[in-house]
Amino acid sequence: MADENYKCTDYLGRTVIISEARAKRPRQFEISKPRKVVPPEKCYFCPGNEHMTPPETDRIPAEKSWFCRSFPNKFPAASPLWKEAYGHHEVIVETPDHEKRFSEIGEVQMQRFLLLLKRRVRALYKDKKVNYISVFKNEGLGAGASIEHSHTQLVALDFVPESIMEISRKQKEKEKYIKGAKKLLSNKHFFSCIPFCPRFHYETWIAPKKRLSCISKMNEKEIFSLSEILLKTIDAVDRKNSYPSYNILYFFAPPKDRKMSMHIEILPRLSTWAGFELAGSGYLNSVSPKNAHETLKQ
Numbered sequence: 001m002a003d004e005n006y007k008c009t010d011y012l013g014r015t016v017i018i019s020e021a022r023a024k025r026p027r028q029f030e031i032s033k034p035r036k037v038v039p040p041e042k043c044y045f046c047p048g049n050e051h052m053t054p055p056e057t058d059r060i061p062a063e064k065s066w067f068c069r070s071f072p073n074k075f076p077a078a079s080p081l082w083k084e085a086y087g088h089h090e091v092i093v094e095t096p097d098h099e100k101r102f103s104e105i106g107e108v109q110m111q112r113f114l115l116l117l118k119r120r121v122r123a124l125y126k127d128k129k130v131n132y133i134s135v136f137k138n139e140g141l142g143a144g145a146s147i148e149h150s151h152t153q154l155v156a157l158d159f160v161p162e163s164i165m166e167i168s169r170k171q172k173e174k175e176k177y178i179k180g181a182k183k184l185l186s187n188k189h190f191f192s193c194i195p196f197c198p199r200f201h202y203e204t205w206i207a208p209k210k211r212l213s214c215i216s217k218m219n220e221k222e223i224f225s226l227s228e229i230l231l232k233t234i235d236a237v238d239r240k241n242s243y244p245s246y247n248i249l250y251f252f253a254p255p256k257d258r259k260m261s262m263h264i265e266i267l268p269r270l271s272t273w274a275g276f277e278l279a280g281s282g283y284l285n286s287v288s289p290k291n292a293h294e295t296l297k298q
């Protein structure tokens, strides 16, 4: 297969140079499969250590224990006590199993996690001061995770970030952009795809087939449909890349927004943003969408 080298612009006007020629440059750093180093008895997020976290806000109960639980972040980015950075910062532990990666929790557990996520988003929006909830997951050191037990975070803010308003303004452009993406998996309500102008190697998106604003408005069937696509997509990204660090960003529409449709971005951190990216010149990606699609499709 010939190298693909070209420049493209995504729906937000971000320029990416796809340069597969760069993938051939010598690498002196190996990416190795991460191992869990903290024993469960010392893990803040493991069953039996609930006293190590702030008081629980919700849980999906299991007999004598739990399947998923949520609680305030001990080291918050926003707090109801802070006037200048008002908000809430919560953690959802997606699995009681310390050893499991997010891609390994199984479909029923993924459903439980998404149902709890829906409940927490709804609960946090009950605070009238909250205008937006940022939901994300950092998997692995390279993606900014500080605790290795798999978890997702919610930061409820008293403002709607400018970047979200811009995504909403560009909804039409986003729809066109997604239409041009290479499809990976599809079921009744959702599909996953490789966008045309990805900033990250193997960057993968998940989007609904019809407009859906936020998980808080999704019914059970839609949540189960999302569980299946999310799990299978993450599993492909994980296995094809030797279990990389990655971020999952959930772009939900703000409650009063009538235009924006949700989407999810899975961003594997297989390369580090360096001078070119930090200078704002654009982004370099040495895996073309075509190549990423062929690899993940397998």
Ligand SMILES: [Zn+2]
Binding pocket: 040, 043, 044, 045, 046, 097, 098, 149
């Ligand atoms: Zn643990």
